[in-house]
Amino acid sequence: MEKILTKNIDKPNSQDIEVYLADGGYKALEKVLTLKPEEVIDEVKKSRLVGRGGAAFPVGLKWSFTSKEDGEPKFIVCNADEGEPGTFKDRVILRNDPHLLLEAIIIGGYAIGTSHGYIYVRGEYYPEIEVLEKAIKQAKEKGYLGNNILRSGFSFNIQLYKGAGSYVCGEETALLESMEGNRGSPDCRPPFPAQSGFLGKPTAVNNVETLANIPAIIINGGNWYSKIGSPGSPGPKLFCLSGQVNKPGVYELPTGIPLRELIENYGGGVRGEFKAVLPGGVSSSLLTDLDVKLDYKSIAKAGSMLGSGAVIVINSDTSMIDVAKNTIDFFAHESCGKCSVCREGTRRAREIITRFANGGGRAEELDLLLELGEVMYDTACCGLGQVAMSATTSAIKLFRDEFEQKVRE
Amino acid sequence: MSTALWKTKVDEVTKQRGKARETLLPCLEAIQEVSGYIPQEAVSYLRENLDVPSVDIYGVITFYGMLTTKEQGKYVIRLCNSLPCYLNNSENMLEVIERELGIKAGETSPDKNFTLEVVPCLGLCDKAPAMMINDKIYENLTEESAKKIIAELKG
Ligand SMILES: Cc1cc2nc3c(=O)[nH]c(=O)nc-3n(C[C@H](O)[C@H](O)[C@H](O)COP(=O)(O)O)c2cc1C
Numbered sequence: 120m121e122k123i124l125t126k127n128i129d130k131p132n133s134q135d136i137e138v139y140l141a142d143g144g145y146k147a148l149e150k151v152l153t154l155k156p157e158e159v160i161d162e163v164k165k166s167r168l169v170g171r172g173g174a175a176f177p178v179g180l181k182w183s184f185t186s187k188e189d190g191e192p193k194f195i196v197c198n199a200d201e202g203e204p205g206t207f208k209d210r211v212i213l214r215n216d217p218h219l220l221l222e223a224i225i226i227g228g229y230a231i232g233t234s235h236g237y238i239y240v241r242g243e244y245y246p247e248i249e250v251l252e253k254a255i256k257q258a259k260e261k262g263y264l265g266n267n268i269l270r271s272g273f274s275f276n277i278q279l280y281k282g283a284g285s286y287v288c289g290e291e292t293a294l295l296e297s298m299e300g301n302r303g304s305p306d307c308r309p310p311f312p313a314q315s316g317f318l319g320k321p322t323a324v325n326n327v328e329t330l331a332n333i334p335a336i337i338i339n340g341g342n343w344y345s346k347i348g349s350p351g352s353p354g355p356k357l358f359c360l361s362g363q364v365n366k367p368g369v370y371e372l373p374t375g376i377p378l379r380e381l382i383e384n385y386g387g388g389v390r391g392e393f394k395a396v397l398p399g400g401v402s403s404s405l406l407t408d409l410d411v412k413l414d415y416k417s418i419a420k421a422g423s424m425l426g427s428g429a430v431i432v433i434n435s436d437t438s439m440i441d442v443a444k445n446t447i448d449f450f451a452h453e454s455c456g457k458c459s460v461c462r463e464g465t466r467r468a469r470e471i472i473t474r475f476a477n478g479g480g481r482a483e484e485l486d487l488l489l490e491l492g493e494v495m496y497d498t499a500c501c502g503l504g505q506v507a508m509s510a511t512t513s514a515i516k517l518f519r520d521e522f523e524q525k526v527r528e
Numbered sequence: 529m530s531t532a533l534w535k536t537k538v539d540e541v542t543k544q545r546g547k548a549r550e551t552l553l554p555c556l557e558a559i560q561e562v563s564g565y566i567p568q569e570a571v572s573y574l575r576e577n578l579d580v581p582s583v584d585i586y587g588v589i590t591f592y593g594m595l596t597t598k599e600q601g602k603y604v605i606r607l608c609n610s611l612p613c614y615l616n617n618s619e620n621m622l623e624v625i626e627r628e629l630g631i632k633a634g635e636t637s638p639d640k641n642f643t644l645e646v647v648p649c650l651g652l653c654d655k656a657p658a659m660m661i662n663d664k665i666y667e668n669l670t671e672e673s674a675k676k677i678i679a680e681l682k683g
């Protein structure tokens with residue numbers, strides 16, 4: 120497949136605006152400035168692009184909601200907080216092709232009708248922050264950012280916000296709280312950010328990879344894009360392959376390719392003997408079927424979720440109790456503590472799993488954990504609490520005997 | 529570190545971004561960066577300048593992993609222990625580093641040279657196990673490479 124998202128990353132000095140311009144960079148923006156905002160949104164709707172940050176919401180719809188809301192000014196915020204363990208794809212774009220992202224954000228701003236763009240980038244991404252700062256400066260110098268862009272009458276600026284080490288701040292409402300100078304606790308929805316976001320104004324929050332698709336959609340058309348990969352959720356996807364696999368890395372492939380192909384043809388095969396995989400980071404449920412297709416619907420049907428596309432491979436030397444313990448430790452640490460079901464649930468689950476890990480499990484507690492997982496899924500306020508138990512409960516369901524062997528005599 | 533430095537930084541940030549509550553996190557980050565922690569006087573300074581109550585400022589500081597009111601070591605080691613790194617022996621790296629430094633995760637060495645933290649995913653999972661020391665990235669760690677890195681920093 121022709122590369123769309125990563126086509127520039129291997130070029131020498133790919134971060135430089137001259138290199139970006141030499142291969143048609145900012146041409147999509149030039150085109151957009153001759154269109155009406157509605158026409159831009161229609162093209163994105165036609166592409167059927169869905170968000171790549173985890174929730175898979177249609178981008179055209181989000182932009183159209185935001186543009187139609189009353190309330191000024193509006194905002195567009197790029198979510199570059201990339202924190203889901205196993206996810207390292209946005210970093211590839213941020214570090215190697217910052218102008219692709221800037222061009223996309225400017226287009227998004229034009230489409231929803233705002234001059235205010237933000238990038239919330241995780242604080243640990245030091246090299247990427249430097250690259251972004253430089254790219255913003257270059258884009259201003261060339262007239263792609265700032266007042267009266269390319270003499271179109273449209274003005275747009277981008278401000279960077281740095282995160283400070285909090286996974287839950289990647290959740291969009293928490294991210295906006297963080298930008299407002301608050302603790303990064305998610306808000307219960309509705310209202311959605313499109314209605315009431317940054318400073319209470321209509322705000323479109325889009326993931327880095329999501330936005331990186333936009334220039335190609337504008338240049339080649341939404342219809343062209345909608346024919347790539349899985350018809351239900353088309354397009355290229357950046358898959359992050361990690362764990363016990365021979366060639367971990369980011370692979371740009373069309374949605375819908377079989378998991379087996381990703382691991383064997385691209386990832387050089389499993390290191391050791393295959394046992395299970397988390398297809399969407401530690402927030403997803405374990406799968407043992409390598410023939411499942413990597414698109415949102417197929418993975419959901421198989422009982423897991425594709426999320427951000429963080430495929431973590433686990434081999435047969437690994438104890439599933441250790442996997443459960445590692446993931447629940449993570450969620451207990453990252454829970455913001457606002458809802459008791461998530462705050463207490465993750466801690467109690469951690470205590471129980473830790474007992475199993477030490478050979479002191481109690482048999483009846485396995486079913487309690489399954490029940491706790493369901494209660495949290497149904498009642499937690501944000502996605503973190505809803506999926507915090509997914510890896511653990513799927514480990515119990517698929518590998519129950521491993522847990523039973525660790526029941527106290 | 530000198531007081532003047534963080535004050536200058538805060539003034540720079542507020543000049544550029546305005547004295548609104550939305551500037552709180554950028555200010556705290558700037559202080560953390562130049563001082564290595566957020567001193568009490570800096571909290572008072574922000575309270576006056578941004579008109580945000582101190583409790584809220586402490587609330588924000590305690591929420592974020594990269595902000596702290598405790599003085600940290602010259603080198604802050606952040607070793608990842610999320611699943612992809614864990615599956616590539618990060619626990620073993622932790623043991624090695626703890627042994628080399630003579631401190632446990634969460635502690636700062638008595639000479640204030642090192643702070644060791646175990647952190648969630650750093651977005652370096654294809655080069656696991658990985659860690660950062662201040663703003664530098666160290667990938668594909670092995671027992672030998674980890675020992676060497678620490679020895680070099682110890683000088
Ligand atoms: C706990 C949690 C963490 C999240 N972390 C991220 C993240 O790091 N990056 C991201 O783009 N989206 C993240 N999301 C999803 C965002 O809430 C939001 O759906 C996304 O930024 C919207 O952009 P998209 O539609 O382009 O995917 C997270 C969600 C939850 C519940």
Ligand code: SF4
Pocket residue numbers: 287304305453454455456457458459461462499500501502503504505
């Ligand atoms: S589910 Fe957990 S992380 Fe989300 S708001 Fe509730 S306590 Fe916070």
Ligand code: FES
Pocket residue numbers: 204205206608609610611612613614648649650651652653656657658
């Ligand atoms: S899991 Fe260690 S860097 Fe991602």
